[in-house]
Amino acid sequence: MTVYGTIEPNEIRQMIRKQEITGPTAGMSIGYTQANLAILKKEHAFDFLLFCQRNPKPCPILDVTEPGSFIPARIAKSGDIRKDVPKYRIYRDGIFTEEVLDITDYWEDDMVAFLIGCSFTFETPLLEADIPIRHIEENCNVPMYKTNIPCEKAGVFEGPTVVSMRPMTAEDAIRAIQITSRFPNVHGAPIHIGNPEQIGITDISKPDFGDAVTIKPGEIPVFWACGVTPQAVAMESKPSIMITHAPGHMLITDIKETSLSVL
Amino acid sequence: MTVYGTIEPNEIRQMIRKQEITGPTAGMSIGYTQANLAILKKEHAFDFLLFCQRNPKPCPILDVTEPGSFIPARIAKSGDIRKDVPKYRIYRDGIFTEEVLDITDYWEDDMVAFLIGCSFTFETPLLEADIPIRHIEENCNVPMYKTNIPCEKAGVFEGPTVVSMRPMTAEDAIRAIQITSRFPNVHGAPIHIGNPEQIGITDISKPDFGDAVTIKPGEIPVFWACGVTPQAVAMESKPSIMITHAPGHMLITDIKETSLSVL
Structure with a gap:
C-alpha cells in the first residue's frame, strides 16, 4: 500500500489536478474503483x-x-x-503522438468521455479471500494478451477481445470464479481457464501488453476480459483524435468497490 | 402453459410474422427470454x-x-x-395514434430498435423455487407504479422509475431477492421492499399500469424496476415518431433465460 492508500478520492484527484501526483494510481484510495478512460468525438x-x-x-x-x-x-x-488523470495519451488517426499531464488544451465541445471498469476492482476481494495475485507479488503490470475471440462489431468498431491473466491453483481458481461472478460490472467471471492456445495465445510468456509473470507447476492460467479491449478496438478504427489515460494512470472515482458487487 | 409453450422461438416468430398469432406472448416458448421493444430515430x-x-x-x-x-x-x-412482434403501437409526438400488426410501412432507414429485458425472465426461476406469483395466480397483468425515484437523465430523456410489484411472504421475499440478484441483466434484485409510500406510491390498490392484485395479510410488497420505464420516459420526450410493442405482445428471442444468470 502506498502512502496514498488512505486518502479520499476527492483529495487525491485534487493532488493529481495540481500535478503533485503524475505517476501510476495503483494502491491509491484503497477501496474505491479506478476507471479506464477513452475520449472520442460525438x-x-x-x-x-x-x-x-x-x-x-x-x-x-x-x-x-x-x-x-x-x-x-x-x-x-x-x-x-x-485534469484528474495523472497522465494522458493522445492518438491521432490511431497513432500515439504525445503524452501529457492535462488535456484542457485538447478538449473540444463535441467530445464524449467513456469511463470503463477496471480489473483492479475485483482484485481487492480476491486478495481479501487470500488468493495471491502473481503480478502484485512480482510487483509488475498484469500480463495481457490479444485472443482469437472476436468482439461483437458495432458500426466502425471491431476487433479481438484482450484478456488479462492471473495464474492460480485449481482451488483458488474455483473461488476466484465465484468471487468475480459477483462483479458483472467490472469484467465479471473469467472468460477462459486453462489452455491458452484454445483462445489463440501461442506463447504465454510473451504478453501483448503488460509484463510476463511466473506460472508455477500445477497452476492454471485464468483469463478475464480486459479493459484494454475498447481502447485497442477504438484505435484500430483510426479516429481523427482519441484521448486515453496512460497505462496504469487511471481516474480514481468516488465509487466504493463493494458497491459494484451484485451479491 | 399455453399450447405454444413448447414451440421453439424461431417457429413462434414465423407464426407471428404470418399473423397466425396476434395476441399476448406470455407462456410462449417457455425458457426463452422475451423482450420489450422501443424504436426511435437515429x-x-x-x-x-x-x-x-x-x-x-x-x-x-x-x-x-x-x-x-x-x-x-x-x-x-x-x-x-x-414483423415478429404480434402487435405494435405507434406514438407520434408522444401521443398514441394507432395499433398495427406489422410496421414494414412505418420503417425508416434511420431507425434504431432497442430490445429491453423483461421481468418474465426472472419469474421462471421464482416459480421453479416454488415462490407463488400473485398476478399469475390471479391471471392478470403485473401491477406497475410510477415512483418518486428519478432516473438518471441523459440528453432529452428523463423521468421517474416505474416498478412492478409482487406481494410475498417474508421468507419468499428473502429467497426472491437472492434469486433475482443472479439476473442483473433482467432487472436484478428488487429496488424496494415494504412501505410503498417510501417510494411515492400513495395507493397500492391503484396501479398506474397493469392490474391490481391481492395482498394477503402479512405479505410484503416487493418492487422491481420495470421495463415500462424506458418507454414511458421516451414518450415524455415526445419524439416525432416512436414505435413500441403493445403491452404483453413481446419479441420472443433465442436467448435461454438460464443463460442470463451470472451465477
Whole structure:
C-alpha cells in the first residue's frame, strides 16, 4: 500500500489536478474503483457506446459524459476529466503522438468521455479471500494478451477481445470464479481457464501488453476480459483524435468497490 | 402453459410474422427470454442508449440494432423487428395514434430498435423455487407504479422509475431477492421492499399500469424496476415518431433465460 492508500478520492484527484501526483494510481484510495478512460468525438459516440453495450465483459461502462461535458458526474462529482488523470495519451488517426499531464488544451465541445471498469476492482476481494495475485507479488503490470475471440462489431468498431491473466491453483481458481461472478460490472467471471492456445495465445510468456509473470507447476492460467479491449478496438478504427489515460494512470472515482458487487 | 409453450422461438416468430398469432406472448416458448421493444430515430439513439446505460435496473438492454437494420441479430438471428412482434403501437409526438400488426410501412432507414429485458425472465426461476406469483395466480397483468425515484437523465430523456410489484411472504421475499440478484441483466434484485409510500406510491390498490392484485395479510410488497420505464420516459420526450410493442405482445428471442444468470 502506498502512502496514498488512505486518502479520499476527492483529495487525491485534487493532488493529481495540481500535478503533485503524475505517476501510476495503483494502491491509491484503497477501496474505491479506478476507471479506464477513452475520449472520442460525438460522431463516434453512439457506435462506441453500442460496442461497449454489446461487449459488456471487456467493456463495462461506469460512466459516459454528456457531449462536451468534462464532469464524470455519476462516478466523481467534483471531477474534471481534463485534469484528474495523472497522465494522458493522445492518438491521432490511431497513432500515439504525445503524452501529457492535462488535456484542457485538447478538449473540444463535441467530445464524449467513456469511463470503463477496471480489473483492479475485483482484485481487492480476491486478495481479501487470500488468493495471491502473481503480478502484485512480482510487483509488475498484469500480463495481457490479444485472443482469437472476436468482439461483437458495432458500426466502425471491431476487433479481438484482450484478456488479462492471473495464474492460480485449481482451488483458488474455483473461488476466484465465484468471487468475480459477483462483479458483472467490472469484467465479471473469467472468460477462459486453462489452455491458452484454445483462445489463440501461442506463447504465454510473451504478453501483448503488460509484463510476463511466473506460472508455477500445477497452476492454471485464468483469463478475464480486459479493459484494454475498447481502447485497442477504438484505435484500430483510426479516429481523427482519441484521448486515453496512460497505462496504469487511471481516474480514481468516488465509487466504493463493494458497491459494484451484485451479491 | 399455453399450447405454444413448447414451440421453439424461431417457429413462434414465423407464426407471428404470418399473423397466425396476434395476441399476448406470455407462456410462449417457455425458457426463452422475451423482450420489450422501443424504436426511435437515429437522432435520439445515442441519448436513449446512454439513458439505458445509466439506468440499467429499469432499462436492461438485450440488443440494439444498427441504424436502419431490422434484424436483432444477437438475440434472434432469423428475426425481423418489423414483423415478429404480434402487435405494435405507434406514438407520434408522444401521443398514441394507432395499433398495427406489422410496421414494414412505418420503417425508416434511420431507425434504431432497442430490445429491453423483461421481468418474465426472472419469474421462471421464482416459480421453479416454488415462490407463488400473485398476478399469475390471479391471471392478470403485473401491477406497475410510477415512483418518486428519478432516473438518471441523459440528453432529452428523463423521468421517474416505474416498478412492478409482487406481494410475498417474508421468507419468499428473502429467497426472491437472492434469486433475482443472479439476473442483473433482467432487472436484478428488487429496488424496494415494504412501505410503498417510501417510494411515492400513495395507493397500492391503484396501479398506474397493469392490474391490481391481492395482498394477503402479512405479505410484503416487493418492487422491481420495470421495463415500462424506458418507454414511458421516451414518450415524455415526445419524439416525432416512436414505435413500441403493445403491452404483453413481446419479441420472443433465442436467448435461454438460464443463460442470463451470472451465477
